[in-house]
Amino acid sequence: MLRHNKVDLALHILRADPLDAAVPSRPLLLLHGLGDRSPDSVPHWVAAWPGPVAALDFTGHGESTVPAGGGYSPETLMADVDQALAQLTDGDPDRSITVLGRGLGAYVALQIAGARASQIHGAILTDGPGLAGGPTGPTSQSVFALDTDGSSPDPYALVELGRDLRPGDYAVSFVNLANAGAPVATPITVASSFRPKWLAAVAEAPGVAESSLTDALAAYA
């Protein structure tokens, strides 16, 4: 478990480097969709990845802490991923990982690719629960309270992370950051069939590739 503020995060190592590996190879980190959780084993669709494979349960999901009172944002989940990044690179800022996000995890993968650009050797954004997110501008959304019992996934996570605002230009600002600091020429690859507005804006931005999941993994391997 990793500690992020008051939350314990479950980081699952689905495939480790061989014990006799001379140098650690670059890990692939899987980020699940909204309301989902990490897989128990390496999924067949990433089996070809040559290095270690890890998966993170976001706050309020899977085996990670379900906090009381809600207050979720994708940016806080990005900080979850930052803790996993530090763990997977042993805190070495010269080491990097590749991230693959499904749905909500794709949006978070984009954010960490911009925020820690020098340590993200490619972010693959693909379909999954919570890909659309909320509106791209202000709305008349009201306020609510839910009955919760601490079970996972947290109902507050399902609602708050399903309606967060995702303006296209905000999403593209993370592309610009990734382009400015990433160790690869095309740090973002869109591999989804569905393109909500924020993702369509990302796909059209300079430095963003579009390909199949298989090709994206091969490109970053």
Add this chain to the structure above:
Amino acid sequence: MASTTVVPMVHADDDSGLDENGESPFPDARRPDRAYDLPAHGVRIAVHEWGNADAPPLMMMHGGFDFARTFDGFAPKLADAGWRVVSWDQRGHGNSEHAPLYSWDGDMRDTLAVFDHVAGGRPIPVVGHSKGGALMTQLADAQPHRFRCLVNMDGIPYKRNIPDLAEHERTTMLAKDLAGWLDHRGRTATASRKPGTLDELARRRGRMNPRLPHGWLRRLVTTGGFESDDGWRWKIDPALRFGGFGPWRPEWMLMRLPGLPMPFLGILGAEMEEMGWGTPPHKVLPYMPMDGRCEVLDGVGHFVHIEQPDLVSGLVLDFVGAPA
């Protein structure tokens, strides 16, 4: 031009002069008549009340990095006019619980818990300062049935443009902000507020609030801080941090203003300062609601109610009318 309040200055670096409650006295400042905890959907919220418990309620919300006791000077003036003034420490602030997560939605939800506890389903007058004013403005738009009227004290955001900044410079700025924020998040599990003497904390706060007298800042330390073996510390959750980033745009708040159906009073301090929102009156006056108006106080900074408690409480009492 507003008049200037003369207050005593304290420069000595010591913790003497505290009252029987361990609080630094300040002219006309009064501790709440009642304080209690309210369970708010899993988060413990500290509520503070001034005035007769049977009087009509009036809700008052503090700004970011403040706490309810910052109304020690202002709230009693409304309580003495017949109101039951109810304020609360936002999650992570003052005596409220340090929550695992913080967000605008979370604060809104905590606010509803206080409304439900206090108002009994009736519309009541609401006063908010800074972030509290902005949050209440959004809530008034979302749930107008809860508001008899709304006073927003220097919490009206407007669109800030930096037209002469190149795109790559914006990207550089954002990169530094993000890295700094993530580094901070990485330290929050073990972080604590920096300790100091009572006067050191007051002076630190004074750098953010240069227009507020040192004596008032000392009171803030003794009501919003705690003393431990190695000195005073602010109670606010170390996980909270100035600045930040996100998709939210100031103009999204401003566009809610014209449609507010309840009487609205905006009070803007014309003096720009560190913690202020830098709102030029001419930028927001065109957005006043049909039953709204805005008072601009020349020579007054962001903390309008602390700098000019008599003037501002007079404006508010005149606006909200007789307690009922």
